[in-house]
Amino acid sequence: MQINHWLSPPISAAAAKIHLSKEALFEKPLTPSDVGKLNRLVIPKQHAERYFPLNGGGGEKGLLLGFEDEAGKSWRFRYSYWNSSQSYVLTKGWSRFVKEKRLDAGDIVVFARHPDDLGRLFIGWRRRGGQEAAAPPPPNSGGWSGLLYPAHSHVDIHGKERNRNSKRLRLFGVNLEWDEEEPTSGSIEEPFLEYYSSHCPTGHTAS
Amino acid sequence: MQINHWLSPPISAAAAKIHLSKEALFEKPLTPSDVGKLNRLVIPKQHAERYFPLNGGGGEKGLLLGFEDEAGKSWRFRYSYWNSSQSYVLTKGWSRFVKEKRLDAGDIVVFARHPDDLGRLFIGWRRRGGQEAAAPPPPNSGGWSGLLYPAHSHVDIHGKERNRNSKRLRLFGVNLEWDEEEPTSGSIEEPFLEYYSSHCPTGHTAS
């Protein structure tokens, strides 16, 4: 069963904002092309236009987007719109990210931003679902050194990525979403932190 | 056995200059990309910077280089530096040359200049090596209506192209280099002229 890691159960958005450092934007399950020789990541149009708008003036040659990963490492990607395929893509720099993180088709890339500085972007990832609950994650099985909360009220509601067994709760104008099945025992935060931070070089663990 | 056509045996540079009309600069064995759909010829950096320097002032958008072929026909190519690949290229005009000369991968393009007018450039070519010594060259098997001598004293001394069985002689400040094995019978000039000029429409043959 897939755990939706950043949509933790009964935490209010305000409470989350206090000790969570990232605002989730969207996820992209990687296609074979996303991790293959095309050296590009297609960003679903609805997310691209909502969070990374290219309003013409943004530059016909696209722009450079800077992200931080779970270790605080900086990643800069060229972001542009391809008329030929009518799609938004990350190009230059993307293949290096795929290689360093050993990403494969089915793995999921997570985009987020700083709640108080919307220009500060983060990129995370996790291994493709199916094994997390069945076995302890191997080292480097996922990346992000912090908690997340959703940025808006309709995360993938219409997308294929939405977990149809999840539950939603609207608090303080923000919808929260989480999985009901197979709740983790004990603290709701520890497994998440354990999972995401076990290999984090900056030491942001749940201790 | 490949004949090094412009590095003829015991001819002094001065003698050569009297009746040879071209100063050899360098050769480029054509890659599949050089003759393919990329419509560009990559000029090895060492040769580009030595003979076709683009000193910034040459124009960030490159410059137009004019050459004469074996028939005296004028060819103009756009010559520029690609920052992305850190390489010097001939672009505009190149594909027409490839098509007219029927150049294929492995064929060799030869660059030369006028000894007394260094701004006068020549471009020649020959079919890929391996058959010249084994069989008489077919019509249109190579192009250049003149003799060549090396432009400088260290042609590929450190490169892979240098024939390790060749001999060198320094005369008048110019190193000459030639193969000792399998010397051509008779005149040292006739095979060269025969080979390069057999199809020359202007009739500059060895007659």
Next chain:
DNA sequence: CACGTAACCTGAAAT
């Protein structure tokens, strides 16, 4: 709007 070509990008290989 299809085609030709300029410019950009990357991986592999050489150094």
Next chain:
DNA sequence: GATTTCAGGTTACGT
């Protein structure tokens, strides 16, 4: 082992 080179790709754009 980091850097440079360049062959082989890509997209973008002008005609």
